[in-house]
Amino acid sequence: MKMPPIKAIRTTRPGGAEVLEPVFQELDAPRSGEVLLRQTAIGVNLIDVYHRTAISGQYAIDHPAILGVEAAGVVEEVGPGVSGFHTGDRVAYWMVRGAYAQKRLIDASRLVKLPDFVSDEIAAACLVKGTTAQYLLHRIYAVKQGDVVLVHSAAGGVGQLLCQWAKYLGAMVIGTVGSIEKMPIAKAMGCDHVILYRDTDFAGHVRQLTAGRGVDVVYDSIGKDTFAGSLDALRPLGTMVSFGQASGPVDAIDISVLAQKGSIFLAKPTLATFIQERSDIESLAEGLFEVLASGAVKVDIKHRVPLEDVALMHEALESRNTTGSIILIP
Numbered sequence: 001m002k003m004p005p006i007k008a009i010r011t012t013r014p015g016g017a018e019v020l021e022p023v024f025q026e027l028d029a030p031r032s033g034e035v036l037l038r039q040t041a042i043g044v045n046l047i048d049v050y051h052r053t054a055i056s057g058q059y060a061i062d063h064p065a066i067l068g069v070e071a072a073g074v075v076e077e078v079g080p081g082v083s084g085f086h087t088g089d090r091v092a093y094w095m096v097r098g099a100y101a102q103k104r105l106i107d108a109s110r111l112v113k114l115p116d117f118v119s120d121e122i123a124a125a126c127l128v129k130g131t132t133a134q135y136l137l138h139r140i141y142a143v144k145q146g147d148v149v150l151v152h153s154a155a156g157g158v159g160q161l162l163c164q165w166a167k168y169l170g171a172m173v174i175g176t177v178g179s180i181e182k183m184p185i186a187k188a189m190g191c192d193h194v195i196l197y198r199d200t201d202f203a204g205h206v207r208q209l210t211a212g213r214g215v216d217v218v219y220d221s222i223g224k225d226t227f228a229g230s231l232d233a234l235r236p237l238g239t240m241v242s243f244g245q246a247s248g249p250v251d252a253i254d255i256s257v258l259a260q261k262g263s264i265f266l267a268k269p270t271l272a273t274f275i276q277e278r279s280d281i282e283s284l285a286e287g288l289f290e291v292l293a294s295g296a297v298k299v300d301i302k303h304r305v306p307l308e309d310v311a312l313m314h315e316a317l318e319s320r321n322t323t324g325s326i327i328l329i330p
Contacts, residue, residue, distance in 0.1 A: 008101035017311040030079030041124035043070035044326040068099025072120040094127035125325035145170030155182035168296035203232035224248040236262030300324035
């Protein structure tokens with residue numbers, strides 16, 4: 001049975017923010033294993049921009065498409081064969097494309113129930129960013145007491161969570177930002193030192209701060225503009241984690257450089273790899289909810305805008321002048 005049309009934001013081709021267009025679409029009743037979710041808050045992430053703009057490569061998608069990979073809401077209807085979820089449950093999901101809509105059908109196996117202390121808005125603002133921070137800090141390189149970490153884009157959405165969480169784990173945190181205005185934000189997120197990476201030799205500055213030793217791990221979401229300097233900022237046997245490309249993809253490198261820099265380790269992880277199994281989804285969500293409950297990590301929602309204004313938020317992300325998280329209200 002068809003339901004009343006719902007508003008969604010669709011793209012019909014790759015391109016600039018202008019390709020994001022509002023449409024009305026009809027939804028069928030949930031099929032086996034699905035639920036109908038009324039979405040109350042939708043996250044906006046850099047991966048949405050990558051999906052919108054990519055013509056080929058890792059982030060290319062088929063069009064027409066509904067973008068967005070993260071949202072929270074309330075289960076309105078449960079399809080056949082679904083167990084563990086009921087009408088009225090508050091739930092959330094991440095890394096399932098199709099979020100820019102008032103309602104959607106979604107495989108129940110991708111959902112997690114929200115504890116009472118996590119609001120819909122907080123969930124939509126931090127599941128992608130928070131679980132990214134978790135696997136980076138615990139599984140790619142296990143940060144421990146006394147480590148020194150370098151976090152690029154320390155005032156950004158993921159960067160804020162990485163800095164707070166790394167500090168909670170006992171690390172000394174060095175953060176980089178792109179403007180003077182972002183420096184106090186990074187400091188408030190737990191950074192012991194903040195560097196303007198665009199205006200200085202940040203690798204040299206890191207060496208000064210560490211008495212020439214270098215950092216144990218670099219978390220680099222900027223990509224092309226910072227990659228070489230990030231390698232130079234590492235101690236021998238350090239770990240370089242390249243998990244984003246805000247400034248563009250990293251150029252191909254001769255892997256012998258890793259030996260020359262001190263037998264360093266290089267990781268290029270993606271969140272999708274870490275949530276392939278149901279047990280992974282539950283484990284990452286539980287870990288994030290635990291640290292939120294502790295109060296050690298707080299989520300800064302900087303922008304709350306109507307769903308139809310998503311193009312403005314894409315433009316803001318691409319300008320690299322945003323801080324904190326962005327959510328859409330359907």
